Amino acid sequence: MASEENINALITRLNEGFGDSTLIKATLSNKRRKDSDLNNVFIRPVVIRGEAVLQFVYRYATKDITTNYSASDASAEIEKLLAGSFLNADLYTSTADYSYLSNRKGNSRLLKKAPSSTELPVYRHDKIKRRLISAENNIYLRELGVVTENWKVKAGMEDKFRQINRYAELVDDVLKTAALPDNFTIADMGSGKGYLTFALYDHLSRNFGKPFSMTGVELRPQLVDFCNSVAEKAGFGKLRFITGSIETALLPSIDVLIALHACDTATDEAIFRGISSDARVIMVAPCCHKQIRKQLNPPGTLREITRYGIFAERQAENPHRYPSRHDTGSLGLQNRSG
Template sequence: MSNQLSSFLQKISESFNQQQLVKITLGNKRDKSADLKNVFIKPVRIKNTEKLSFTYRNPTQDIFKNYDLKESLILIEKMLQTDFYNADLFTAVNDLHLAIDKNDITKIITKPATLSITATTQQHDKQKVRVVNSTTAVYLHQLGITTAEGQVKKDMQDKFKQINRYVEIIEGIIKDIQFEKNITVADMGSGKGYLTFALYDYLINTLKKDATIVGIEMRDDLVNKCNQIAKNIHYSNLKFEKGTIQDAEVPAINMLIALHACDTATDDAIFKGIQANAEVIICAPCCHKQIRKQMAPENELKSITRHGILLERQAEIVTDSIRALILEAHGYKTKVFEFIATEHTPKNVLIVATKTNKTETAKQESLEKVAGLKKLFNIKTHYLETLL
C-alpha cells in the first residue's frame, strides 16, 4: 500500500472517530465493463453502535451493507486497489480527493470543506425508502393493496414489496436507455395487473414519459376488471386485451415483459420481443418442462440428472442459460439475476435483455455455446430455436 493511500485511510479513521465524517465516494472504475459503478459510504448509528453504511451502485439494483470501521477500511483499501481510481472524503473540516493513475501513482488534493454535519447525518434510516408511495399511488387502493387512507394491508405486504422491487429493477434497466418520446410496452400474461399498473404509473408519473402499455391476459374477468380500474383512475394509455402469449399480435414496441409465463410460453414471449425489435425484453420464467424431458447426458452429468430434484434444478439452469445465449445471438446483452417469487410460483430468476450492436462474430460465438450445451446434456432442441 502506498504512503498516500495509507494516509487517506488514516484520515477516514480519524474523521470517523472524531465524528467529523460526512461521506465517502469511490468512483472512476478501473474496468469500464464492470457492473459496479460507484460506492457511496456514510456514517450511521445502529443500536447505539457507530458503523459505516455502504451503497454499492449497480445498473440493475443498489446493494446496501453496514460494516464497522476496521472492516470498512479493509474494504475501501481493496476497492481502491482493484476497482476504482478515485475516492473523495468529505469531512466537517476539509475535503480530500484521492486520485490513482494507471501506474498506481497516488496523490491527494485537500480542499476546504463543502459539506457539514447535520442532525440526520449519522441516523440510520431503518424505514426503507420505497420507490412506490402507498399514499399517492392511486392504483394500489383500486387493486386492493392499500386501504382508503393509503395504508398497506397486512396480507398485502409481500405484494407491495414485490411491486417496489419490480419498479426498482425497471428503474435500473432503463435509466441509461435513450427511448424516443413515447415508450410502448407489451406485458404478456399480465394477470391481476399489479405490476402492469405499477410500471405505467412509474413511466407516466415518476419519469414523466409518454407511455402506452398493453396487457395481454387470457382470463376475461381479469381483463375486464383491469380495464375498469384503468378507466376509473384515468390511465388512458393503459389497456388490457384478451389473448394468449402465443397468439398475441405484437407491433413494434420498446419493451416486452413476460413474468412467470409457464414453460415454453416464456420462449413465445422472447420470440415476440425479438420479432418486434424491442429494445428491452424482461422475462421471469416459470416451469422448464420442455428441456427437462430431453435431458439425458451420457457423461459425468448423468450422476446429477439421475436424481429427480437435481434434474429439475439443472433443467432450469440449462433452459435459461440457452435462452440468454439465444438472445445474445440476436443482438442483445443479457443479465440473469434474482427477482421475487410470487404466490403462484417460487421461481425467482429474471432474464433481462437490452438491445446492443453486437458483431456477427460475437453472435456466432453465442450460437456455438448453445450447441455446446445441447451436446453436453444430450438435448435435441430448445423450443425458442424452433421459433426463430
C-alpha cells in the same frame, strides 16, 4: 453566568439545530452523584413514522433505555437532567459545537467551538427505504388488495409490495439507458392480475419524463376485464389490457417487451415476439419450465435432485441458481440498444 441562563442558551441552540437539520447529537455527562446508576444520556434526532423527534438513550451501568421526545418535551427533560443528574453537556451541530460545563457550587460556562464535524446529519430511525411505488393513495394497489382502505400495506402482502418496488427499480435502470423513441410502447406479455404492470405504469408515468403507452396481453378474459376496470379507476389513460396470446396479439409496435413469469414456454414465445418486432428492450423472467422439466432425466445418484417437484422445478429454471418464482432477481434482461 447563572446555570439556568446557560442551560436555556444551550437548549435554544439544540432546538435551532433540530429545526434547521444541523443538529448532529448531544451528550449529557459528568454525573452529579457518583453512586447514580445513570452514566450518560445520548441525544440524537431521528425520524419515526415520518415525524422528526429527539431520541434519548439513557445509559445505565447494565442497560440502555431509549425514549423519544418532541422538541418541547426534550427541552424540559434536558433542563431536568442538567438540574438533577448531570453537570456537563456537549452539543454537536454542523455549524458549531457547544460545551456546557458546571460545578456543584452552581457556576457554569457555555463554550462555543468550531464544529468537530460538518457532515449534515441524516435524520433516521430505522433505515428509511426509498420506495418508487408509494402505498399512499394508490388506487390500483387498493383494488388489487395490496393495501387497505387506509393505504396501509395489508398483512401478508408485504412481499408483494416489496416485489413490485424492486421490479420498478430494475426496469427503471434498464429503460434509462435504452434508446427509446418518444411515445414508446410497452407490451407486458402474460400480464395476469397486473400487479407488476400497474406498478411499472405508475412509476414511469410519474418519473420517466417521456410519453409512452402500455398494453397488457393476457389469455384470460376475466383478468383482462378486471385490469381494464382497475386502470380506469386509477385514471391510467395510456394503459390498456387486451385478451390475446403472446404469439398473435395485435399490437402496432413494441419498443419494450416484458414477460414476467409467463408459463412454460411462453417466455420463449415472448423472446421471439420481441426479436421479430425489433423491440429495443426485452425483459423476461421465465416460469415453471414444464417442457424442460419433462426432459430432465439425470443419471444415477443425481436422480435425487429431481425427485421432488420443487427440486425438479429449480433444476429446470437454472442449473447454477435457484431463485423463487417471484424473485425479480431472476429477471433475464436483454437491452438491445446497448
